[in-house]
Amino acid sequence: MSGADELDEAIALANGAAGGARRGDGRAAPADSEAPRPRSGGGSTRSKGGHEPGPGSHGSGTPANSGSGGSASATASGDGDELAAPDWLTPRSARAGGRGSARPAEDTPSHARDAPWPDARTYASRAAGPLPSLALPLEQALHHTLGAPIDALTDLPSFDTSAMDGWAVAGPGPWTLEEDPTGILAGAVSEPRQLPDGRAIPIATGARIPPGASAVLRSEYGERDGRRLRTTRRPQPGTDIRPRGQECRSGDRLLPTGTRVTPAVLGLAAAAGYDRLTVTRRPRAEVLVLGDELLHRGVPHEGRIRDALGPAVAPWLAALGADVIVTRRLGDDAEALHEAVATTTADLLVTTGGTARGPVDHLRPTLTRVGARLLVEGVRVRPGHPMLLARLPERRESGPDGGPLLVGLPGNPLAAISGLMTLAAPLIRALGDQPAEREVFARITDDVQGHPRDTRLVPVAFAPAASRARPLHYNGPAMLRGVATASALAVVRPGGAASGTDVQVLPLPWFTW
Numbered sequence: 291m292s293g294a295d296e297l298d299e300a301i302a303l304a305n306g307a308a309g310g311a312r313r314g315d316g317r318a319a320p321a322d323s324e325a326p327r328p329r330s331g332g333g334s335t336r337s338k339g340g341h342e343p344g345p346g347s348h349g350s351g352t353p354a355n356s357g358s359g360g361s362a363s364a365t366a367s368g369d370g371d372e373l374a375a376p377d378w379l380t381p382r383s384a385r386a387g388g389r390g391s392a393r394p395a396e397d398t399p400s401h402a403r404d405a406p407w408p409d410a411r412t413y414a415s416r417a418a419g420p421l422p423s424l425a426l427p428l429e430q431a432l433h434h435t436l437g438a439p440i441d442a443l444t445d446l447p448s449f450d451t452s453a454m455d456g457w458a459v460a461g462p463g464p465w466t467l468e469e470d471p472t473g474i475l476a477g478a479v480s481e482p483r484q485l486p487d488g489r490a491i492p493i494a495t496g497a498r499i500p501p502g503a504s505a506v507l508r509s510e511y512g513e514r515d516g517r518r519l520r521t522t523r524r525p526q527p528g529t530d531i532r533p534r535g536q537e538c539r540s541g542d543r544l545l546p547t548g549t550r551v552t553p554a555v556l557g558l559a560a561a562a563g564y565d566r567l568t569v570t571r572r573p574r575a576e577v578l579v580l581g582d583e584l585l586h587r588g589v590p591h592e593g594r595i596r597d598a599l600g601p602a603v604a605p606w607l608a609a610l611g612a613d614v615i616v617t618r619r620l621g622d623d624a625e626a627l628h629e630a631v632a633t634t635t636a637d638l639l640v641t642t643g644g645t646a647r648g649p650v651d652h653l654r655p656t657l658t659r660v661g662a663r664l665l666v667e668g669v670r671v672r673p674g675h676p677m678l679l680a681r682l683p684e685r686r687e688s689g690p691d692g693g694p695l696l697v698g699l700p701g702n703p704l705a706a707i708s709g710l711m712t713l714a715a716p717l718i719r720a721l722g723d724q725p726a727e728r729e730v731f732a733r734i735t736d737d738v739q740g741h742p743r744d745t746r747l748v749p750v751a752f753a754p755a756a757s758r759a760r761p762l763h764y765n766g767p768a769m770l771r772g773v774a775t776a777s778a779l780a781v782v783r784p785g786g787a788a789s790g791t792d793v794q795v796l797p798l799p800w801f802t803w
């Protein structure tokens with residue numbers, strides 16, 4: 291564990307981002323027990339099986355143990371040199387042509403190493419253009435983005451329609467009822483007959499208005515008396531009639547390209563005559579879970595742990611807008627990983643674990659072996675700094691420009707989530723041509739310690755009405771307890787965030803406003 295990682299662990303353990311985990315989980319992984327005690331937090335005690343995090347410091351807005359910050363940042367990952375934007379990126383303006391323009395320059399091997407967190411998100415969002423469009427039946431089009439506008443295929447309504455159950459009436463009345471006790475029903479195939487002046491006929495909501503009718507009298511406003519229609523009302527011409535084309539005329543633009551297909555959009559499309567919608571294809575994703583230490587059922591035992599990412603990553607990707615084909619558990623088998631990466635048919639591969647340079651961390655050697663190109667190698671974010679983004683060699687026409695993408699998530703579970711929100715989210719947004727993300731800010735309710743050099747992502751309870759974000763405890767890299775009750779991650783810039791200041795928040799993909 292590097293100095294920066296120790297610092298990161300220490301900060302997380304010190305106070306759970308604010309106010310601190312008062313109690314360790316008692317089952318802390320070895321990595322946690324390597325963490326130094328926070329210097330300003332104090333009060334920590336060693337407990338059986340792990341450390342008990344101390345209350346941590348509040349109010350400083352600076353790292354508790356900044357004394358170690360210098361060496362920490364120097365050793366965090368690789369050489370830590372200053373970065374230029376990677377040259378496989380083309381500015382947005384140059385991409386106005388759409389697909390194909392995200393292709394990296396062919397003649398350069400450079401990539402973003404140890405990228406600042408905001409830049410890493412930008413790079414991920416520009417690593418690929420939208421996937422091709424396809425026509426999907428309505429029932430499969432939900433949660434896609436329109437690849438073509440929805441123009442009305444009909445007038446809506448497509449005929450003059452009764453808005454109420456009652457009687458179609460002709461003229462100001464009084465009215466004599468037609469000899470047709472059923473009257474006109476919705477969906478009746480035969481054309482309704484001309485209604486002469488002074489006549490009325492029963493009519494159902496949604497039925498065609500007969501020619502000659504001037505209004506509809508609601509059933510609660512009238513009464514049948516033999517062949518007479520009694521009422522005290524004199525409806526104005528047009529009352530309770532929905533005229534043809536009231537909502538739109540055939541050919542009207544109802545929704546533009548780029549609109550997200552919601553259930554309401556499906557309803558409108560059906561009403562306007564569509565059986566299929568042209569949408570941008572959602573990325574097909576495959577998840578590869580790495581690690582021999584992982585158990586897939588039962589209670590952890592004998593140094594092995596439950597796979598916490600296998601069950602979480604696929605639905606997380608789905609919530610971000612991907613279609614997950616499969617989650618495969620590959621252990622630490624280098625050959626199986628090579629086979630999976632070399633033969634994938636997915637647009638996006640997401641791996642968990644194995645991003646580091648340990649003895650069984652096969653991801654990097656595998657990427658080299660298949661001829662992948664690293665686009666982002668490490669991000670200045672805690673947790674999650676070893677995350678990476680790579681492009682695999684191109685193998686099919688209908689895939690992303692330049693080849694499938696691979697996001698390597700670090701094995702520590704909260705670090706993996708950091709990778710999902712940092713790299714996978716903007717990439718999936720770009721591939722699926724989703725509308726631009728909106729930047730959200732909220733007032734943080736407690737001091738949050740910062741990392742000296744890197745951005746921190748801290749689970750928070752986000753209350754949009756009050757525009758507040760309350761940092762949650764148990765936010766160490768190996769912990770999911772905090773994020774499991776979170777609605778967002780707060781973006782804490784190097785140096786920390788003081789209580790009462792505004793910070794950017796990333797709502798979790800299932801957050802509802």
Ligand SMILES: Nc1nc2c(c(=O)[nH]1)N[C@H]1C(S)=C(S)[C@@H](COP(=O)(O)OP(=O)(O)OC[C@H]3O[C@@H](n4cnc5c(N)ncnc54)[C@H](O)[C@@H]3O)O[C@H]1N2
Nearest residue numbers: 291292295581597598599643644645646651700701702705
């Ligand atoms: N010498 C260094 N060692 C490490 C560094 C470093 O910079 N230098 N970084 C540390 C950090 S930070 C992280 S994060 C990890 C990233 O390592 P890997 O991506 O190779 O992940 P693993 O070693 O496979 O696992 C790390 C940790 O997470 C547990 N794990 C893995 N997969 C799962 C899963 N599916 N569910 C639950 N837990 C999982 C695994 O057992 C380890 O405890 O590297 C550090 N080391």
Ligand code: MOO
Nearest residue numbers: 673674675705767
């Ligand atoms: O803390 Mo690591 O930063 O878990 O990616």
